[in-house]
Amino acid sequence: MSEKNGNVWVFIEQEGGKIAEVSLELVCKGTELAKKLGIKTEAVILGNNLDGKIETLFHYGCDTVYQVEDKALEPFTVLPYAETLVKMLMEHRPNILLFGATLKGRELAPRVASTMLAGLTADCTDLQIDDFEDKIAKKMYKNKLMQIRPAFGGNIIATIVNTWEDPQMVTVREGVMKLSTPDTSKKGEIVKIKPELSAESKVMHVIERVSAEKAVDLKKAQVIIAGGYGVGTKENFKLIRQLANALGGEIAASRAAVDAGWINHDYQVGQTGVTVRPKLYIACGISGSIQHRAGMDQSSKIIAINTDPEAPIFSVAHYGIVGNLNDVIPRMIKAFKAKA
Amino acid sequence: MKRQLMVFVKQVPDTKNISGEAMTPEGTVNRSALPAIFNPEDLNALELGLQLKERYGFKVLVATMGPPNAAEVLRESLYRGADEAILITDRSFAGADTLATSYALSCCVKSVKNIDLILCGRQAIDGDTAQVGPQLAEKLNIPQICYIEEVIDVNDKTVKARRSIEGGYEILETPLPTLLTVIDSNEPRPPSARNVMKYKKAKTRSELAKVHGRGTDYTDASDLLEEESKLRSKNLWIHEWDASKLSADIERIGLKGSPTKVKKIESVVLTAGKVVSVPPTEEGINALIRELIEDHTLG
Missing domain, CATH: 3.40.50.1220 (TPP-binding domain)
Structure with missing residues (x-):
């Protein structure tokens, strides 16, 4: 059953091999959701030279990591990232796909969702599993992802559901999902992938890039x-x-x-x-x-x-x-x- | 023919200034009780478009999707220097999520043709999703550069721009056409008095019909047709396009074209709390600090 239904996927954001904190938070939340649904937690990380950088994902609960490497995937530009992810989603059809609501996540996720014709909810602050009855369409949906987010400048909290085909996609605000205690003895499967990128995806050129660590964490x-x-x-x-x-x-x-x-x-x-x-x-x-x-x-x-x-x-x-x-x-x- | 760019703008409720009256007893937001404003970052996008008009001679088209009275933000755009305006309005667009919205906007771009640059604000303050820009770029199969701080150069084939990234900035070059989403990085110009004098008479079909107490299907009314052609010739005509004019697939717009559904809405209620009141005296503060040290919050 689990194979047919697709797993929980987490998009892992990294910069020069350093994994973003929000991605680990999402692995923890993803593991919790996967447990409820009886499916696996899988991560997908894009970049270059990532060997030895990803074990921590297993410690926080990932069963599988798809390690996708190409020169064109470091540093991040949206087109090759979107193209690669879409191909992988078509092949594996995950049930749920989580992104951090970072600048990168908020640029990439909508582009991917648009190609997939999937619903996407931005900046979630909570995620739950529940059933949903669409009263207008008179349809019942079992075990859907409740995508909970503030709207209207934070004055209301909305619960949103994707009613089209999976994946159910969200971006999640940084710092709201709790990190669990990592278990350093945990291991998982690494699936290495070398993507075939189209010429079309390589038209964006990074001329200059200046990035400093934040003054304070x-x-x-x-x-x-x-x-x-x-x-x-x-x-x-x-x-x-x-x-x-x-x-x-x-x-x-x-x-x-x-x-x-x-x-x-x-x-x-x-x-x-x-x-x-x-x-x-x-x-x-x-x-x-x-x-x-x-x-x-x-x-x-x-x-x-x-x-x-x-x-x-x-x-x-x-x-x-x-x-x-x-x-x-x-x-x-x-x-x-x-x-x- | 002049090169063209298109700016997408949105009329939004002023969510930064929500007062008590704007919340219904059920805890939902009463949109009609909120003043409607020009989405702030869309003003930044418009300003960037107008700067590109001055630097490179672009014709600036402005478009919005919304109810008939969203024509107000289009007039606001004309007051600031936009050249032509398009209102995308149709009951069948109602209830659109970001996917259905970006599809409808892509139909607008395709109807106009020959657009080199599309500019949007990064996000609108009613939803704060920042999704429509990237989704529109995908629907048009063109590159996107998000979080634009400034455009460095546009030539015949490419645009070079500086944008914000985590902890810094990046300069990117992409081929045209490209979509740019703009952050609060410039000082939007105020309306010019001369433009206000001219464009306050600008009208949509609905507005013209309303003035004469007619429906919008006034094909038999020679007086309205004459006034419309007069407005058109003076460049005071705000285009009003519905789903059929956009050749939009009815399955992909509005509620039908929206994969996301709202399950429920709750208002954020201030839980009048169990706040312990501490007097601002030395004794009061000493006791508080002692308590925090004893329960290991401090020290």
Whole structure:
């Protein structure tokens, strides 16, 4: 039955052999979905010189890795990637295909879905398996992928289902699926593929490519001190830095603070920034728009400091301090230094 | 003949400014209670198109798919310097997901012919999917460059552009025709007063018919036909195309042409929480820090 129905596939994003964190998150989620459906979890990775770079995918739960290598697949350009993936999908007909909602994923997945005439849901924050009854068409669908995502600027959460032929395709937001503990003893099957690329797929030329690591990896931070518009000035942002230094945390910001030019976009938490789930998130002068909350409301502990007692940030906070940052933050630093 | 580029734009509800009244008691969004605006990144796409008009002499065509009143964003485009506008409207387009939408837009491009560049905003703020651009490129079987920051050069055969990538940028060159999706990387120009004076009289067929209290099938009304030909000759005619004019396959548009179905919609409810109120005093903050150290959140 499993062969006929197709497996769960995860598109693995890599750059110079380094696998993107979101791809590992998706392998974990994919494994969970595959278990429910009684099928396998398979990964497909495209690039060049990938030997020895993919074992970690087995540790997180992959049964099979399709390792597809060609000079034209490194660095990423959309046409050869799309062509290769489409051929593989036609051959293997996976049930589900997951992409990270990264710049690459969001460029590639729609192109592939369009050729496959498959439904595609962008930027999912949750995936479940359930039945779906199409009341208009009076049709029942068993064990479909529930594709759950925010829409309308985050004001609503929609559950979407693909009713056409498989694959059921989604892109998934970075940082929302939890990493399981890797089991380094696990092994799986590597299937090496040398794609035959058409001349048509090679018409895009990369003239120049400049890519630097991000200034900060907020997803790994255990303690995050985030400043918002209420911080007031760029100068005043030093308060946020001081608290972060004292508590051993990273600084972050809301979109308003980034737009004001007080800090760069690498530090932005929220729908158009990074999604984080640290042990402690301290929101300083952040009103808590729905877009910001979407990026931090899964934090284990949230402290909100704001002069406005009605600020929506308090609705997701565990501790609320109504007060001025200039008073509260120095008191926090002093209290911590005295106790720690 | 002048070289042509086409900019696709969308009228969207202003999701960044949703107020309480815009949510229905059932928790869905009441679109009609939201102001309709020009999708922000589509303004960036239009601005890029207008810059290419100035640099290389392109004719700028603007098209949108939507209800009849989406003609407003087309007039907005004419006010800024677009040369010609097309409204794609038909009840049978309703309920389209991104696949059905990109198919309908591809029919529009094929009807116009001889388009060197297609420009779209990266994504629209009502769905934030960023899917229609790449899907449209695929439907037309042409290359795409997403997340454009600037166009470096266009010659007879190729376009060279700089685009954003994870942690940096990339300069790509592709053959024409190509589709570009544009991010918030330029300063869209405001409408020009002279263009507003001229194009505020621009009309679609539906709008002309409505002014005269008629249906859009006014083939027997000589007064309307005369006014239409006058508007056309002054370049004040906004084309209004339906599914048949686009030769669109009826199975591939609207709800029928959409593989994705919405199972349910829930509003994001603020769970008035179990927030512990901490006084901003030294005692209050000391107690809080002590608690966080004791439960190993800190330290």
